[in-house]
Amino acid sequence: MNRKRLLSVLLIVVLSLSLASGAFAKGLVRITYYFPVGLAGPLATVMNEYVDEFNALHAEEIEVVPVYSGDYDPTMQKVQTAVQGGNPPDVFIVEISELPTLLAMDAIIPLNEFADEEYLADFFPAFLENSYTADGQFWGVPFQRSTPVFYWNKDHFREVGLDPDVPPTTWDEVAEFAQKLVVRDENNEVERWGVTISGGWNDWIFQGFARQNSSQLIDFVTKSITINSPEALEALEFWVHLTQELKVAPPHSTWSSTPPDFVAGRTSMLYHSTGVLTFMKESAGFDFGVGFMPANTTYGAEVGGGNLHIGKGIPRENQEAAWKLIEFLTTPEMAARWSRASGYVSTRVSSYDLPEMVAHTTEHPEYLVARNQLDYASGKMMTPIFQRVREIVKTALDEATAGKITPKAALDRAQDQTERLLRDWLD
Amino acid sequence: MKSNVYSKSNSPNIFRKFLHWIRVTHAHIHLFLILLCGITIAPYLWALSTSLKHRVDVFTKTPQWIPNPLRLANYSEVFEMAPFGLYLINTMVVVTVILAFQLLTMTTAAYAFARLEFRGSNILFMFFIIQMMLPVHATILPNYLIVNKLGILNTRLALMMPFFATGYGTFLLRQTFRQIPKDFEDAAIIDGCSGLRFLYSVLIPMGKPTLVAQGLISVVTHWNDFFWPLVVSDSPNIRTLTIGLAMFVQQESGADWTLLMAATIFVTAPLMITFLIFQRKFIESFMSAVLKG
Numbered sequence: 001m002n003r004k005r006l007l008s009v010l011l012i013v014v015l016s017l018s019l020a021s022g023a024f025a026k027g028l029v030r031i032t033y034y035f036p037v038g039l040a041g042p043l044a045t046v047m048n049e050y051v052d053e054f055n056a057l058h059a060e061e062i063e064v065v066p067v068y069s070g071d072y073d074p075t076m077q078k079v080q081t082a083v084q085g086g087n088p089p090d091v092f093i094v095e096i097s098e099l100p101t102l103l104a105m106d107a108i109i110p111l112n113e114f115a116d117e118e119y120l121a122d123f124f125p126a127f128l129e130n131s132y133t134a135d136g137q138f139w140g141v142p143f144q145r146s147t148p149v150f151y152w153n154k155d156h157f158r159e160v161g162l163d164p165d166v167p168p169t170t171w172d173e174v175a176e177f178a179q180k181l182v183v184r185d186e187n188n189e190v191e192r193w194g195v196t197i198s199g200g201w202n203d204w205i206f207q208g209f210a211r212q213n214s215s216q217l218i219d220f221v222t223k224s225i226t227i228n229s230p231e232a233l234e235a236l237e238f239w240v241h242l243t244q245e246l247k248v249a250p251p252h253s254t255w256s257s258t259p260p261d262f263v264a265g266r267t268s269m270l271y272h273s274t275g276v277l278t279f280m281k282e283s284a285g286f287d288f289g290v291g292f293m294p295a296n297t298t299y300g301a302e303v304g305g306g307n308l309h310i311g312k313g314i315p316r317e318n319q320e321a322a323w324k325l326i327e328f329l330t331t332p333e334m335a336a337r338w339s340r341a342s343g344y345v346s347t348r349v350s351s352y353d354l355p356e357m358v359a360h361t362t363e364h365p366e367y368l369v370a371r372n373q374l375d376y377a378s379g380k381m382m383t384p385i386f387q388r389v390r391e392i393v394k395t396a397l398d399e400a401t402a403g404k405i406t407p408k409a410a411l412d413r414a415q416d417q418t419e420r421l422l423r424d425w426l427d
Numbered sequence: 428m429k430s431n432v433y434s435k436s437n438s439p440n441i442f443r444k445f446l447h448w449i450r451v452t453h454a455h456i457h458l459f460l461i462l463l464c465g466i467t468i469a470p471y472l473w474a475l476s477t478s479l480k481h482r483v484d485v486f487t488k489t490p491q492w493i494p495n496p497l498r499l500a501n502y503s504e505v506f507e508m509a510p511f512g513l514y515l516i517n518t519m520v521v522v523t524v525i526l527a528f529q530l531l532t533m534t535t536a537a538y539a540f541a542r543l544e545f546r547g548s549n550i551l552f553m554f555f556i557i558q559m560m561l562p563v564h565a566t567i568l569p570n571y572l573i574v575n576k577l578g579i580l581n582t583r584l585a586l587m588m589p590f591f592a593t594g595y596g597t598f599l600l601r602q603t604f605r606q607i608p609k610d611f612e613d614a615a616i617i618d619g620c621s622g623l624r625f626l627y628s629v630l631i632p633m634g635k636p637t638l639v640a641q642g643l644i645s646v647v648t649h650w651n652d653f654f655w656p657l658v659v660s661d662s663p664n665i666r667t668l669t670i671g672l673a674m675f676v677q678q679e680s681g682a683d684w685t686l687l688m689a690a691t692i693f694v695t696a697p698l699m700i701t702f703l704i705f706q707r708k709f710i711e712s713f714m715s716a717v718l719k720g
Contacts (some may be wrong), residue, residue, distance in 0.1 A: 019531075032661060037674060037677060038677050038679035038680070039677050039679050039680045040675075040677050040680045040682070040683035040686075041683070042504075042507065042508045044508065044509070044674055045507070065661060065662075067661040067662075068663075068670075068674065069657065070653075070657055070670070070673045071676060071677065072672065072679075074654065074657055074673070077654070077658070078657060078658050081567060081571050081658050082571075082658075083566060084571075085568065085570055085571040085572050085575045085578060086572075086575060087575050122640055146679060256680075256682050260485065260486040260684070261486070262481070263483075263486050264486035264487060273679050273680065275679040275680045276679075276680045279680055282482050282483075283482045283483055283485070283486070284483075285483050286471070304679070305679070345679075
């Protein structure tokens with residue numbers, strides 16, 4: 001009896017607490033919006049500003065509660081916990097390769113009814129590739145998007161007699177330039193690397209190399225896995241050539257240590273995301289260039305970043321409010337603003353014609369490189385439980401560049417492990 | 428620091444003789460300790476130094492220990508990016524309330540397990556031990572479901588409630604209580620002191636080192652906890668320091684080192700200062716907890 005009373009007292013306290021927080025204000029649709037911050041800078045503050053503007057526009061109708069949710073991984077985990085806990089967020093941004101996992105969890109709704117063709121036609125096609133399933137359903141709107149690009153230190157180029165304005169454009173040239181740029185001390189220890197292919201997300205960059213060799217690793221729509229294709233093998237052999245035979249590239253590195261390495265002059269050329277361009281500009285005490293990733297049979301890149309999704313199992317009016325927020329955040333004007341504030345590539349084609357964007361890109365033409373490279377870019381590979389596929393691919397790449405295993409054995413093993421891991425999905 | 432490193436009466440005689448035999452003097456030991464101290468403190472000093480640098484000075488070819496020019500603006504920039512003052516208060520509230528509840532639940536539970544005989548006490552105690560072995564991540568979803576059912580998501584209570592009881596603390600304290608001879612209890616009973624009174628005036632004072640040790644572990648653990656607060660909190664009004672800290676680590680671009688280090692120094696400073704002030708007390712408690720345990 002006593003315990004029951006205690007419980008009811010507790011319940012009343014709890015209810016009044018949630019009432020006090022104003023969750024049941026009338027006539028107002030309140031939606032939660034989880035967003036990660038993937039790049040350096042006060043982006044959480046910027047995002048809060050955008051949401052404040054949206055709320056001011058829709059006062060009395062909609063109130064968006066912006067929730068900063070950590071990095072991409074914590075955000076996905078927060079979404080997963082919330083969905084399984086029966087409390088899905090209304091709008092959220094997660095890393096683009098998570099789409100199959102979200103679908104497997106039945107966590108999101110298709111957006112075809114909201115997004116008309118005219119709206120979608122203005123997005124860069126490569127950015128849209130991670131939004132569709134084979135049945136033509138559209139699940140996520142591109143928002144904070146990037147691609148890897150190629151950075152080179154112009155001072156180092158001058159120092160070794162290379163033209164500082166002409167970066168390598170082919171794999172062969174990368175190897176050739178790197179041999180000129182590498183600096184070794186009297187004990188033959190490397191003091192400065194010729195080129196660095198950043199680790200950590202090297203699966204992402206490797207996918208670009210497969211593209212540059214007219215192939216791909218995983219196609220989500222056709223469910224084909226070709227990690228050990230001859231083209232991919234040639235790409236990995238090129239990496240091993242750089243790291244093990246020529247010893248002009250470090251066999252190991254981490255994603256966050258290589259931009260500082262470049263800035264400190266410990267590597268002359270670098271493969272990294274366009275997202276670090278602003279960091280480089282602020283931190284580098286020298287002249288550097290930004291270009292396309294060099295080609296083999298063709299130029300090639302793959303997109304990255306995060307898409308906006310609407311959660312499943314929320315009331316209809318919340319879905320509509322959520323779409324209004326997405327529309328607001330992805331207008332050409334907002335896409336341009338976000339791109340300038342963050343360093344991400346703007347997702348809307350027409351945004352680059354806006355006066356403020358023209359002014360910005362005339363002053364800093366290096367911000368156009370990633371956009372121009374989109375002509376050669378494709379979607380990022382994705383599968384259900386993609387995090388584990390990534391680990392498989394990364395382990396194969398790391399062991400091969402470290403010389404522990406031949407490129408062929410590494411890729412064959414990765415192919416086999418991935419096929420076994422995804423056998424239910426492949427059937 | 429102390430000249431009697433190994434001449435203390437409680438250090439074993441053989442050890443002393445051994446040191447003497449291999450000709451290790453105080454100077455050697457001090458040198459070794461200074462070296463250890465240097466290794467321990469270097470990362471912290473490096474973080475402090477980075478937090479006061481300009482971005483271009485962080486990655487120089489020869490490491491620069493003393494920032495020149497000095498840049499204090501990193502700290503103000505950090506404060507602009509998130510309400511760190513509020514986060515600090517929230518963290519202190521969360522940590523203190525959790526500790527208060529843990530002290531209450533663990534002393535009473537440990538007393539029951541150590542001194543009372545009741546049916547199923549062994550099985551119940553086994554559950555406590557199992558709880559110790561469960562990885563935190565395995566309990567996140569069940570905890571979330573409960574918190575959601577109670578309707579307290581996004582409140583301070585949700586940040587704290589799952590940690591009101593502690594299996595580890597209960598276990599530790601039960602062992603301590605069990606080592607206190609039964610004679611004390613008999614004597615207390617003869618003097619008319621039993622039950623909770625006995626717990627309060629005899630057992631707790633004697634178990635103080637364990638309580639301090641567990642208190643430290645609890646405070647540090649919850650001060651550093653990131654994932655649970657992130658999952659159950661949405662509003663900045665109740666969020667804790669670690670969530671603010673995470674804003675400076677980014678997957679796509681790597682970290683913003685100067686700001687990240689400034690934030691790290693700010694986040695760790697309160698614990699650091701507290702520890703420095705109460706250092707002697709803490710170490711004494713730990714030593715006696717270890718020796719007794």
